[in-house]
Amino acid sequence: MPELPGNTAISPATLxxxxxxLMGLMMANIKGITAFPESDNMLSWIGSIEGxxxxxxxxxxxxxxxxxxxDFPITAPTIVxxxxxxxxxxxxxxxICLDILKEEWSAVYNVQTILxxxxxxxxxxxxxxxxxxxxxxxxxxxxxxxxxxLEHYNQNSD
Amino acid sequence: xxxxxxxxxxxxxxxxxxxxxxxxxxxxxEFDACCPQCLFPGETCxxxxxxxxxxxxxHCIEKWSxxxxxxxxxxxxxxxxxxxxxx
Ligand SMILES: [Zn+2]
Ligand SMILES: [Zn+2]
Ligand SMILES: [Zn+2]
Numbered sequence: 001m002p003e004l005p006g007n008t009a010i011s012p013a014t015l016x017x018x019x020x021x022l023m024g025l026m027m028a029n030i031k032g033i034t035a036f037p038e039s040d041n042m043l044s045w046i047g048s049i050e051g052x053x054x055x056x057x058x059x060x061x062x063x064x065x066x067x068x069x070x071d072f073p074i075t076a077p078t079i080v081x082x083x084x085x086x087x088x089x090x091x092x093x094x095x096i097c098l099d100i101l102k103e104e105w106s107a108v109y110n111v112q113t114i115l116x117x118x119x120x121x122x123x124x125x126x127x128x129x130x131x132x133x134x135x136x137x138x139x140x141x142x143x144x145x146x147x148x149x150l151e152h153y154n155q156n157s158d
Numbered sequence: 159x160x161x162x163x164x165x166x167x168x169x170x171x172x173x174x175x176x177x178x179x180x181x182x183x184x185x186x187x188e189f190d191a192c193c194p195q196c197l198f199p200g201e202t203c204x205x206x207x208x209x210x211x212x213x214x215x216x217h218c219i220e221k222w223s224x225x226x227x228x229x230x231x232x233x234x235x236x237x238x239x240x241x242x243x244x245x
Contacts, residue, residue: 013185013194020186073184074225106233107222108183 010042014072018042021111033115035066043068046082049115055123056146060153064118066111076105079114086152088125088136096121097131183234184218193217210237 010018019042025035035047045066051057062083069075079101081094089097100109100117130136138145181187182205185194192203193215206216212234214222223230223239232239 016187016194017185024186071221071225074221106236107218108233110186 009070011070014068014070015042017073018068024110025112028112030112030116033112033119035064035111035115038065043070043072045111047115049119049122051122052119056142056149057122060149061157073107073109076101076109077111077114079118084152084156086132086135086149087122088127088130088132088139089121091131095131097126097129182215182218183212184214184222187215189213189215207242208232208237209240209242210235 018037022036032050032052033047035045038044038046045068047064047066049062049064051060062081062085065080065082067078069077079096081090081096084092085094096118098117098121100106100114125136125139127136127139135145135148138148180189182189182193187194189205190199192199195217196203204216205213206219207213208219210232212232214233219233219239222233230239231237
């Protein structure tokens with residue numbers, strides 16, 4: 001495979017590992033999660049996460065952006081939601097509060113484990129560390145939460 | 159019938175003596191291949207075992223342990239990473 005011009009700044013180890021990640025994701029083909037390089041730059045990916053069945057997020061689809069650093073997997077990638085999302089652990093800019101992307105990061109995690117963790121975070125928020133206080137408060141009342149969620153979703157998704 | 163051995167081509171395969179896993183969890187490459195930083199597998203790119211039982215390429219676990227974000231724990235189980243002392 002010829003090296004793409006956008007990848008000149010990537011360390012060979014990171015590039016190898018990211019190609020490996022992409023292959024793994026394509027082979028696994030898991031329902032509800034996608035991720036692939038945005039352009040010829042392997043450090044920048046886009047993807048999507050669909051809420052799991054039997055959660056209030058069921059059927060809702062959100063786009064994400066994944067930025068890998070040059071020493072991935074030693075450091076965690078940065079992930080933001082690019083579709084605005086109403087969720088206790090995501091702020092208005094799409095920043096996510098998830099321990100495995102911060103202090104609990106491990107070099108053995110892969111894109112697949114991260115996306116699946118994000119998918120389960122949708123249906124099981126952690127109200128103890130909210131970035132969206134209103135959503136965290138409303139979570140107690142699932143009926144009202146779903147109404148607010150769907151309203152927000154319909155306003156923001158394309 | 160008598161056979162005279164005229165030529166012998168030695169072909170040997172080798173592998174690291176690992177019991178459980180075949181790939182390094184950090185780089186996701188096989189132990190029989192070297193870590194992504196090295197060009198050739200073998201003695202120059204050894205694999206190491208921790209007291210928790212997990213194995214990694216020496217170069218991969220060193221990179222992880224030397225990053226300042228963690229306190230030298232095994233990336234698999236977060237137990238303190240200490241090398242098994244080989245007798
Ligand atoms: Zn390795
Ligand atoms: Zn090596
Ligand atoms: Zn371990």
